[in-house]
Structures are given as C-alpha cells and as structure tokens.
Amino acid sequence: METAARNSDVVRMLEEIGDLLEVKGEQNFRVNAYRKAARAIADLREDIGELYLAGRLREIPGVGEALEQKIAEFLETGRLGYLERLQAEFPPGLLTLLEVPGLGPRRARVLYETLKIESLPALEQAARSGQIRDLPGMGEKVEANILRELERLKQRSTRHPLEFGLSQARDLLAQLRRSAPVAQAAFAGSLRRMRDTIGDLDLLVVSSEPERVAEAFTRLPRVVDVLSHGPQRASVLLRGGLQADLRIVPAESWGAALQYFTGSKAHNVHLRELALRHGWTLNEYGLFDVKTGERLAGEDEDELYRRLGLQPIPPELREDQGEIEAALRGALPALVTLDDIRGDLHVHSDWTDGSAPLATMAAAAAARGYQYMAITDHTKSLGVARGLDEARVLEQRALVDRLNAELAPFRILLGTEMDIKRDGTLDLANEALDVMDYVSISVHSAMNQPREQMTERMLRAISNPYVTTLNHPRGRLLRRREAYEVDLERVIEAAAQRGVALEVNAQPERMDLDGFWARRAIQAGARLTISTDSHAPGQLDFMPLGVASARRGWATRRDVLNTLPLDELLDFLGARKAAARHARGLT
DNA sequence: GCCGTTTTCGGCCCGACTGTTTTCAGTCG
Numbered sequence: 001m002e003t004a005a006r007n008s009d010v011v012r013m014l015e016e017i018g019d020l021l022e023v024k025g026e027q028n029f030r031v032n033a034y035r036k037a038a039r040a041i042a043d044l045r046e047d048i049g050e051l052y053l054a055g056r057l058r059e060i061p062g063v064g065e066a067l068e069q070k071i072a073e074f075l076e077t078g079r080l081g082y083l084e085r086l087q088a089e090f091p092p093g094l095l096t097l098l099e100v101p102g103l104g105p106r107r108a109r110v111l112y113e114t115l116k117i118e119s120l121p122a123l124e125q126a127a128r129s130g131q132i133r134d135l136p137g138m139g140e141k142v143e144a145n146i147l148r149e150l151e152r153l154k155q156r157s158t159r160h161p162l163e164f165g166l167s168q169a170r171d172l173l174a175q176l177r178r179s180a181p182v183a184q185a186a187f188a189g190s191l192r193r194m195r196d197t198i199g200d201l202d203l204l205v206v207s208s209e210p211e212r213v214a215e216a217f218t219r220l221p222r223v224v225d226v227l228s229h230g231p232q233r234a235s236v237l238l239r240g241g242l243q244a245d246l247r248i249v250p251a252e253s254w255g256a257a258l259q260y261f262t263g264s265k266a267h268n269v270h271l272r273e274l275a276l277r278h279g280w281t282l283n284e285y286g287l288f289d290v291k292t293g294e295r296l297a298g299e300d301e302d303e304l305y306r307r308l309g310l311q312p313i314p315p316e317l318r319e320d321q322g323e324i325e326a327a328l329r330g331a332l333p334a335l336v337t338l339d340d341i342r343g344d345l346h347v348h349s350d351w352t353d354g355s356a357p358l359a360t361m362a363a364a365a366a367a368r369g370y371q372y373m374a375i376t377d378h379t380k381s382l383g384v385a386r387g388l389d390e391a392r393v394l395e396q397r398a399l400v401d402r403l404n405a406e407l408a409p410f411r412i413l414l415g416t417e418m419d420i421k422r423d424g425t426l427d428l429a430n431e432a433l434d435v436m437d438y439v440s441i442s443v444h445s446a447m448n449q450p451r452e453q454m455t456e457r458m459l460r461a462i463s464n465p466y467v468t469t470l471n472h473p474r475g476r477l478l479r480r481r482e483a484y485e486v487d488l489e490r491v492i493e494a495a496a497q498r499g500v501a502l503e504v505n506a507q508p509e510r511m512d513l514d515g516f517w518a519r520r521a522i523q524a525g526a527r528l529t530i531s532t533d534s535h536a537p538g539q540l541d542f543m544p545l546g547v548a549s550a551r552r553g554w555a556t557r558r559d560v561l562n563t564l565p566l567d568e569l570l571d572f573l574g575a576r577k578a579a580a581r582h583a584r585g586l587t
Numbered sequence: 588g589c590c591g592t593t594t595t596c597g598g599c600c601c602g603a604c605t606g607t608t609t610t611c612a613g614t615c616g
Contacts (some may be wrong), residue, residue, distance in 0.1 A: 029599055033588035064589050102605090104614050137613075141606060189616095202616090228615095230604055235615095245616080247603095260601090265616075272600045277593085283601055 007041055007048045013074055013083060014038035014067075019095050020086045022105040037062035039266055043321055045520060049075055091118035100149050102142070110135055124150050159197035160242060161478050163508035163545060166191060168242060169201050172220065176246075180216035181209050184254060188261035189245075192315045194548035196511035197478060200243040202261050210248035217246045253285040255301035260284035266320035267313075274308055274324065282308075316515070316551040335551040336530075338544055340563040343372035345438065346417065346471060346503065346531030347540075351396060352377040353385035355536045358396075358412070359403055364537035366410040371566040374415035374438045374531075375400065379427040381419040382444055388416070390432040397435050411566055413437040413573075417471060422446040424460030426467075430584060433466040437573055440469035440503070440529075443484065447475055451485040458491045462500045465580035468573065469529050469561075470495060472505040472512040480509065488517065496526035499576070501561050504553075506532045506546025507539075515552025522559050529561045 018034035057068045074080045097108040111117040132143040169187040189202030207213045214234045218226045225237040235245045249257040275282040286298025297304040302312035310327035317323040348354030365373035378387035400414045415438035419427040474483035502521045505512045530546040557563045
C-alpha cells in the first residue's frame with residue numbers, strides 16, 4: 001500500500017510546525033521536540049509509510065504518542081489539521097523571513113506585528129525606507145545587515161562539492177600558518193566528516209596568540225568580506241561565495257574543540273546527553289564534572305570518547321545513525337581505508353574519452369602502489385566517446401596482453417564500461433564479454449525515463465551473468481543533474497542476490513553511491529567497488545573521496561571488491577565468468 | 588513534546604558574537 005507522503009514530506013511538515021511554534025513564542029523544548037523528530041526522520045533508512053503500516057513509528061527516536069498520531073494523520077490523508085490551524089494564525093510568507101541570516105523567530109514576529117511584513121520584498125522595502133531601525137531590539141545596524149543579507153540571498157551559492165572544499169581548506173590553513181603563530185591546525189565540520197557536499201569551511205587552530213591569528217585570518221588574500229570577528233573566532237566570506245569559520249582554542253582543549261566542531265550537530269547533542277547522565281558536561285573546552293568542575297578530558301579527541309565509555313568514533317560515522325550505540329557496545333566496524341585498496345576498477349584511456357594512452361594510465365596506477373587496474377572504456381552506443389565495438393574490444397585485448405607481459409606482476413584487467421540501452425539490453429554481444437576479465441555497466445542515455453521503466457531497465461541489465469558491477473547507480477551529478485528516478489532498493493536487492501557489485505564512484509561531482517546508499521547496499525548484502533572513473537592519470541588521486549563515501553556507509557575491507565589481492569580477485573572473476581558460460585550452455 | 592541505571596515528573600546541549608542596551612536578548616553553529 002502506498003501512503004500519501006514520503007519521508008521528506010513528513011520532515012518538511014514537522015519542521016514547519018517547529019518554525020511556526022517558535023515564531024508563536026512556544027517554549028523551546030516543544031519546538032525542539034519537533035525538530036529532533038524531523039532530523040531523525042530525515043536520516044531514516046526506511047520508508048516512513050512502511051514503518052507506519054508496521055506500527056513501528058514509535059521506534060523512531062523523538063517520536064512519542066503525540067507525534068505518532070500527527071504523522072499517522074499526515075500519512076493517511078496527506079494533511080494535518082494541527083498544522084493547518086497553526087498556519088491560519090500567520091500569513092503564509094512569514095516563514096520566508098527566517099531564511100535571512102540574522103533574522104530569527106523573535107524578530108520575524110516583531111516585523112509582522114508592527115509593520116505587517118510577511119515577505120522578502122516587503123522586508124526589503126521596509127529596510128530601504130528606514131522603518132526597521134526604530135523597532136524594539138533593532139537599530140541601524142540590524143537594518144543595514146538585513147539589506148546586506150538580502151543581497152547575498154539573491155546570489156546564494158548552494159553547497160559545494162567535497163573536493164572543492166578540501167582544496168580550499170588546505171590552502172587557507174597553509175596561508176594561515178605562514179601569516180600567524182599557529183601551533184596546530186585542522187579542518188572540522190562536514191569537511192572532516194567527508195560529506196559529499198559542504199556548506200562552509202570550519203577551521204580550527206591552537207595558538208598562544210589567538211587575536212593575532214583571528215586578525216591574520218580576516219586579512220587572507222581570498223577573503224572578500226568579514227562577517228564576524230572576535231578574539232576567539234572569526235567568520236569570513238571567500239571569493240566564490242564559500243563561507244569560512246575559524247575557531248582558536250588553547251592546546252588543552254584541542255581534542256574537545258575538534259570533536260565539537262566536527263559535529264554533526266545530532267551526534268554532539270547525543271554525546272552531551274550521554275555526558276550529562278554521568279554527571280558531566282561537555283563543551284568545546286573539554287569534558288568536566290558538573291559538581292567539582294574537574295577537567296576529565298579535552299586535549300585528545302580519542303581520549304574524550306574513551307572517557308565517555310565509547311570507542312573513538314571515526315569522523316565519517318558521526319551522524320547519530322547508531323554509531324554512538326555501537327561504540328558503547330564496542331561494536332564499531334573496522335572501516336575500509338585507502339591502504340586497503342589494491343586496484344582501481346574504473347579507468348578510461350584515449351581509446352575512448354580518456355586523455356592518456358592505456359600504458360600511461362597503467363603506469364600511473366602501478367605508481368600508486370596498486371596491484372591491478374581495470375581498463376573500462378566506453379562502448380559503441382556512446383557515440384560522443386567513440387565507444388568501442390566488438391572488433392575494437394578484441395584489438396584492446398591484444399594490447400592489454402602485450403602490456404601485461406611488460407608490466408608483470410602488475411596486471412591490467414580488460415574491462416568495459418558498457419552502456420545499458422534504454423530497454424535494459426546491453427551494448428556488446430556476450431561473445432565480446434567472454435574475452436574480457438571484468439564487466440561493468442552504466443546508464444548514459446534516456447536518463448529521464450519514468451521510475452518503473454528505469455527500474456526494470458536496470459534489473460534486466462544486471463541479470464546478465466557476465467556483469468560484475470553496476471557503475472554510478474544513481475546517476476546524479478552534483479549541482480547539475482538529479483539522480484535517475486529509480487527504485488534503488490529493488491535494484492540493490494537484486495544486485496545482492498545476483499552477486500553484482502555496486503560502485504562507489506569517486507569523481508568529485510558524482511560521489512555515487514554516497515554514504516547513505518552505500519550503507520543500504522551493504523545492509524542488503526551487496527558488495528561495493530570503490531573506483532575513480534579516471535579520464536586522466538591525475539584523477540586516480542580521487543580514490544580517497546570514494547573511500548570516504550564507503551566509510552560513511554560503514555564499509556569494511558570485506559565489503560569492497562577491490563580490496564582483494566590480485567590472485568583472489570582473479571579467482572573471483574574467473575568463477576563469475578565460468579558461471580556465465582555455464583548459463584549460456586558453453587560448458 | 589519526549590523520556591528515564593538519578594527521574595512517570597522535571598528535566599531537556601552549550602558558548603561566542605552582535606547589537607542594543609547599560610545587563611542582556613537574539614541569533615548562530
């Protein structure tokens with residue numbers, strides 16, 4: 001049975017209630033209850049409609065009796081009487097005022113009640129005509145800030161790809177080290193958790209002269225605007241629209257500050273509640289006994305976790321998705337690392353749309369310490385890439401064999417990134433697949449098919465027994481293209497059953513699967529590959545991004561195909577091919 | 588509104604910065 005709403009609809013509904021209650025002046029704990037539940041549902045790995053039908057809504061942390069009833073009503077009817085009554089108390093545009101940084105619920109309410117402002121254009125007009133400076137609690141600066149933020153809002157930049165944030169952060173920290181006395185420096189926030197996109201940069205520094213560091217930070221070359229500036233922290237706007245926040249702490253607080261500013265917010269809140277139950281309090285300066293004020297931890301991050309009775313939790317897991325419970329039991333997974341990766345299984349050459357000869361790509365892979373690399377050039381349907389036909393595959397087979405004789409013990413696997421055609425059939429004949437070592441498949445065309453059609457297409461494609469891996473299964477391109485409409489749960493289930501691996505693609509704008517879906521795949525029993533989809537030698541260095549996504553999916557070494565040493569991988573691929581031949585009646 | 592090896596009632600994460608105000612509310616992360 002289909003319910004009337006999806007998880008994201010429920011999340012939006014609860015957040016709106018929270019916002020409206022806050023504007024109304026309702027007590028904070030009630031407001032936070034709605035927001036906490038919204039967060040939990042946003043991170044949910046199951047369909048909330050199914051949870052409801054199974055009578056399991058109360059299992060969601062933060063959902064009690066009252067919220068269960070409201071969510072049920074919303075799922076059944078697509079509406080919620082309680083929310084509609086709340087909405088009726090305020091004009092529909094009022095909540096858009098909260099999008100302006102510096103405007104919270106109190107000021108939004110004052111603006112509405114005194115000046116009848118209920119939209120951003122009305123806000124701008126009031127600010128321009130100098131009406132806001134006379135309101136209680138506001139003044140000329142608030143008015144000027146509103147105008148400034150409205151301008152910024154008009155050209156608001158969305159979230160940025162992780163790779164861009166990492167390079168910006170590394171540059172900033174290097175510049176800061178050169179221009180001020182910095183004892184330790186690191187980045188925190190979503191950058192350190194390696195989320196696939198980041199909203200801003202969180203930088204952390206230890207210094208005995210914090211004022212000088214903050215000052216130097218605001219004067220770095222790429223800073224275009226200083227948003228706030230104090231002795232312990234400063235926020236700036238960088239060229240290109242990225243915001244960077246710097247925090248300066250004393251050395252004895254380094255670990256606590258690193259923990260605090262790495263987040264996530266939900267993880268931190270959970271951790272603090274845990275501390276409180278011991279009679280301790282946790283802040284960015286350390287872990288303290290509430291009664292005596294004694295410092296229990298703070299200099300070292302791992303020690304902080306251990307003092308709380310937890311295994312140290314890798315930053316990639318800190319999303320309050322069960323990692324704290326697992327760490328309490330000592331049951332955190334041993335996450336896959338870059339060192340575990342034995343080869344790259346998705347690499348292009350100048351035979352199709354890569355920029356370098358096959359031999360160059362192989363040498364670059366070998367230089368990174370890999371035992372193997374799969375060359376996976378495109379196939380004939382992808383005309384723009386001059387994709388290979390069956391005859392060219394045979395030519396490539398010959399070249400690969402020659403190179404392997406020279407490069408041993410390094411091994412090039414002859415592979416393919418074969419197009420899945422719009423009806424789910426594959427681009428090359430089985431005879432061509434039979435001469436290959438590794439077959440991976442991708443959707444590159446008709447990407448806007450309806451959900452049911454795309455799902456059937458992928459299911460049909462992975463049913464070919466020669467197929468080892470489904471590449472970039474969601475097809476999204478950050479900031480450019482949404483994911484395919486597809487029932488990925490069904491595709492993952494089928495892939496798990498057939499032993500088909502799902503790729504974690506490390507291209508910065510792909511990051512596909514991301515951590516969320518990687519974890520889903522592992523839970524379903526599917527195996528992952530982590531590959532770079534390199535089109536030039538330097539792109540092989542994207543591998544850490546893919547490893548990060550897999551780690552965010554709780555992947556261990558054993559969940560990832562290309563952690564296998566060469567001989568074991570060859571055994572695995574050989575067995576698959578034998579089974580494929582058997583299925584075709586060739587044995 | 589949620590929740591419980593301190594509690595079924597009485598708690599609920601914590602501090603910096605800004606601006607307006609003369610001791611602190613509002614906002615943010």
